Amino acid sequence: MVIDFLNQGPKEFDSYEDIFNEYYVKIFKKLNLKGDFITDVTIVDNKTIHKINNEYRNVDRPTDVISFAFLDEKSERELKGGPINLGQIIISYQKAIEQADEYKHSLKREMVFLFVHGMLHLLGYDHMNEDDEKVMFGLQDDILGGLK
Numbered sequence: 523m524v525i526d527f528l529n530q531g532p533k534e535f536d537s538y539e540d541i542f543n544e545y546y547v548k549i550f551k552k553l554n555l556k557g558d559f560i561t562d563v564t565i566v567d568n569k570t571i572h573k574i575n576n577e578y579r580n581v582d583r584p585t586d587v588i589s590f591a592f593l594d595e596k597s598e599r600e601l602k603g604g605p606i607n608l609g610q611i612i613i614s615y616q617k618a619i620e621q622a623d624e625y626k627h628s629l630k631r632e633m634v635f636l637f638v639h640g641m642l643h644l645l646g647y648d649h650m651n652e653d654d655e656k657v658m659f660g661l662q663d664d665i666l667g668g669l670k
Contacts, residue, residue, distance in 0.1 A: 523550060523557075524605065528564045531615040535565050541630065542637050548665050549641050561644065562610040563637065571614040586617040587636040589643035611640035631669045638665050 525546055527539040542563055550556070566574075568584035575581045575588060591609040613636045622632035642658055649655035 523547065524560045526560055526562045528562075530570065531565045531567060535615050535633075538565065538633055538637075541634060545634055545638055545665065546641070549638065549645075552661065552665055553645065555645070558605040560605045560607045561641065562607070563640075564610065564612050565615050566612055568614050568616040571612060571617070574612060584614055584617060586614055586621060587640045588612045589640040591644045591646075608641075609644040611637060611644065613637065613640070627670055631666070634669060635662065635666060638662050 523546055525539065525543055527542065529535045529538070546561070550559075571586075571588065572582075572584040575583065575585045578588070578590075589609060589611050592607050593609070613633065615633075618632045618636060619629060622629045625632070639662060642661060647654070647658040647661065649658045
């Protein structure tokens with residue numbers, strides 16, 4: 523399992539590569555997934571994620587996290603041989619700072635939450651209806667543990 527990490531934000535966000543790797547392992551352990559996977563994770567500013575959000579989702583505002591799954595079917599994640607790229611997660615560090623302040627928890631907790639949320643989307647989880655939301659949000663809470 524490998525994260526291809528790119529920080530386009532301030533230097534202090536470089537430390538999230540190690541933190542995300544730690545939670546990457548937790549996610550795969552929690553979901554009992556085995557395999558050779560790659561995930562691209564990029565930290566950007568609000569201007570960049572706004573542009574992406576507008577271009578790909580037709581939503582004309584910045585958002586906190588966007589995930590692009592490269593595989594649609596669970597069976598595609600079970601292919602044998604070579605690493606499988608699950609997709610890309612893009613996180614706005616500026617939105618993370620705003621939301622950490624708004625929700626009165628640490629920036630680390632917010633950044634990890636956004637990463638875990640994005641990973642679960644790449645792995646096929648969603649929150650489009652109440653049942654799916656309960657499952658996905660329950661997993662997020664379990665993976666985050668007591669992180670404040």
